Amino acid sequence: MDSGVKNEITVAGIAASQGIAYGQIFVYLQSDVEVPGYQVEPEKRIDEVARFDRALVVTRQQISKIKNEVEKNIGPEEAGIFDAHLMVLEDEALIGETIREFEATGSNIETCFHKISSRYVQAFSEIDDEYLRERAGDLRDVAQRVLQNLLGQAENALSRLADQRIVVAGEITPSESATLDRSAALALVMDSGSKTSHAVIVARSMKIPAVVGMRNLTQRVTNGDWAIVDGYDGVVILNPSESTLFRYGQIQERKKSFEARLLESNRQPAVTLDGHRVTLMANIEKAEEVVKAKAFAADGIGLYRTEFLFLNSARFPTEQEQFVAYKSVAEAMAPLPVIIRTLDLGGDKLMAGRSDLFPKETNPFMGFRAIRFCLENQDIFKEQLRAILMASVHGKVKLMYPMISGSEELARANVILAECRADLRARGVPFDEALEIGIMIEIPSAATTADLLAKDCSFFSIGTNDLIQYLLAIDRVNDRIAHLYEPTHPAVLRTLRHVVDEAHRCNLPVSVCGEMAGDPVYAPLLLGLGVDSLSLSPAWLPSVKYIVRNMTMADARALAAEAMTLTSPKEIYARCDAFFRSRVHME
Ligand code: PEP
Ligand code: MG
Numbered sequence: 001m002d003s004g005v006k007n008e009i010t011v012a013g014i015a016a017s018q019g020i021a022y023g024q025i026f027v028y029l030q031s032d033v034e035v036p037g038y039q040v041e042p043e044k045r046i047d048e049v050a051r052f053d054r055a056l057v058v059t060r061q062q063i064s065k066i067k068n069e070v071e072k073n074i075g076p077e078e079a080g081i082f083d084a085h086l087m088v089l090e091d092e093a094l095i096g097e098t099i100r101e102f103e104a105t106g107s108n109i110e111t112c113f114h115k116i117s118s119r120y121v122q123a124f125s126e127i128d129d130e131y132l133r134e135r136a137g138d139l140r141d142v143a144q145r146v147l148q149n150l151l152g153q154a155e156n157a158l159s160r161l162a163d164q165r166i167v168v169a170g171e172i173t174p175s176e177s178a179t180l181d182r183s184a185a186l187a188l189v190m191d192s193g194s195k196t197s198h199a200v201i202v203a204r205s206m207k208i209p210a211v212v213g214m215r216n217l218t219q220r221v222t223n224g225d226w227a228i229v230d231g232y233d234g235v236v237i238l239n240p241s242e243s244t245l246f247r248y249g250q251i252q253e254r255k256k257s258f259e260a261r262l263l264e265s266n267r268q269p270a271v272t273l274d275g276h277r278v279t280l281m282a283n284i285e286k287a288e289e290v291v292k293a294k295a296f297a298a299d300g301i302g303l304y305r306t307e308f309l310f311l312n313s314a315r316f317p318t319e320q321e322q323f324v325a326y327k328s329v330a331e332a333m334a335p336l337p338v339i340i341r342t343l344d345l346g347g348d349k350l351m352a353g354r355s356d357l358f359p360k361e362t363n364p365f366m367g368f369r370a371i372r373f374c375l376e377n378q379d380i381f382k383e384q385l386r387a388i389l390m391a392s393v394h395g396k397v398k399l400m401y402p403m404i405s406g407s408e409e410l411a412r413a414n415v416i417l418a419e420c421r422a423d424l425r426a427r428g429v430p431f432d433e434a435l436e437i438g439i440m441i442e443i444p445s446a447a448t449t450a451d452l453l454a455k456d457c458s459f460f461s462i463g464t465n466d467l468i469q470y471l472l473a474i475d476r477v478n479d480r481i482a483h484l485y486e487p488t489h490p491a492v493l494r495t496l497r498h499v500v501d502e503a504h505r506c507n508l509p510v511s512v513c514g515e516m517a518g519d520p521v522y523a524p525l526l527l528g529l530g531v532d533s534l535s536l537s538p539a540w541l542p543s544v545k546y547i548v549r550n551m552t553m554a555d556a557r558a559l560a561a562e563a564m565t566l567t568s569p570k571e572i573y574a575r576c577d578a579f580f581r582s583r584v585h586m587e
Pocket of ligand 1: 442463466467514515
């Protein structure tokens with residue numbers, strides 16, 4: 001490393017996921033990142049075309065290699081999709097138009113290729129034919145790869161890091177973070193983002209540090225730079241000196257021994273010192289994650305974010321494919337419960353290449369999202385509902401609707417569910433007749449009308465990630481206002497208390513499945529407010545269980561009661577932090 005040559009620089013951002021990482025940086029180039037534009041001198045134009053040809057050849061080799069691997073490891077059918085990718089590279093129109101654009105403008109070949117390929121992607125995604133629309137996704141993927149090759153970044157795509165790397169990106173979308181190479185990412189650092197942006201949820205689930213809101217770090221670093229990412233204080237230290245490395249090395253050692261103690265005590269039940277058993281469930285995004293949920297002794301799956309089956313594909317998974325995924329989770333967790341949440345597409349979770357279904361919106365988080373999308377796309381919704389119903393005989397499945405804003409919406413969803421039940425019944429397909437239906441409470445109007453909603457469902461799960469953004473009018477992925485996103489705002493506490501009280505009045509259990517539940521600093525507050533169970537990223541179960549086992553419920557209730565009398569979010573946070581620190585000792 002060359003830290004002796006370059007000066008140490010500390011850059012501050014927002015601490016989003018705890019931990020310390022040290023390693024080399026990979027700067028992630030996004031699909032919609034601005035491709036550098038410049039003029040190519042006339043005498044270098046032949047070389048520029050040759051450069052383009054080479055990038056196409058390299059791309060072809062890479063795709064053929066992936067195709068062979070998929071064929072060997074998964075099967076010929078799945079490998080077949082890469083034939084479509086290879087065909088894109090043979091496309092006379094795309095290649096020819098790029099060259100013509102280059103000859104006409106003299107702009108660098110990346111700029112020309114980006115312009116032409118984007119035009120094609122747009123045209124394909126607007127065609128009223130499903131097969132051709134899917135080609136838009138293929139085209140986008142291949143174009144991205146060609147651009148990465150032209151820009152010399154091919155071996156370090158987000159899903160295939162060349163080695164252990166700190167990923168520095170402008171922004172990472174949910175579909176991109178779903179493909180993150182989990183074996184090699186040491187830390188995530190983003191110019192934008194906030195604590196509940198999906199990439200951070202992924203970082204927390206991996207227990208790797210994340211620092212967001214770095215503004216323009218991507219422009220200040222290059223691939224291979226060495227850095228420390230401090231996810232506790234929210235700083236990135238570029239070219240750390242020997243003494244800084246020594247200091248952080250000590251912190252890492254202490255953390256390692258604390259983690260070992262956490263894992264040790266995770267074998268014990270989640271019982272407070274005054275004998276209250278707390279239910280701790282797991283949030284998952286993919287069926288494979290049940291393995292982690294079980295390894296960390298979750299009491300069930302409190303949130304299965306099914307939309308991740310749909311992202312990164314221009315095609316909707318079939319009813320059968322969905323059934324297989326839901327069934328595998330239900331069976332793996334049985335007899336413990338699995339709460340399957342219906343599609344929460346929209347907002348920042350968009351399906352690649354389906355701009356026909358998700359047109360660009362000015363305020364996507366306030367827009368065509370989740371249940372709103374499902375109620376308008378009933379065929380898609382019904383396929384999912386039937387798949388969940390069919391999986392319900394393979395374990396203890398519960399169904400949950402996201403983004404419910406009021407009773408009428410819940411009633412409409414339930415009518416569609418009743419139609420699906422009738423359909424299966426008529427066909428003699430078995431399902432659990434007693435399937436419990438719950439809703440996410442994540443829109444203020446749902447919280448306010450909790451008493452009405454409680455009449456038509458069996459449980460509530462509070463999605464604090466969204467509830468806080470809507471209550472405080474703070475876009476959860478906007479780094480400029482991320483410091484105003486305060487889970488301990490009195491409005492949040494009052495809303496939580498109101499929902500808990502209304503639910504309990506109707507004998508409904510309430511869970512919290514937002515990121516607050518997986519933070520051991522907030523968990524006592526939530527339990528003290530009367531929340532019955534918490535659902536969190538599996539990797540955080542040991543930490544939350546640790547605090548549960550080292551506190552009394554009486555103290556947690558006193559903490560919540562005191563917090564309810566305070567006006568300052570920072571002061572309330574300080575009380576929660578002091579509660580946590582006085583019960584946990586890292587040494
Ligand atoms: C939430 O909003 O708190 C939640 C759990 O849902 P998501 O993060 O998937 O929007
Ligand atoms: Mg939500």
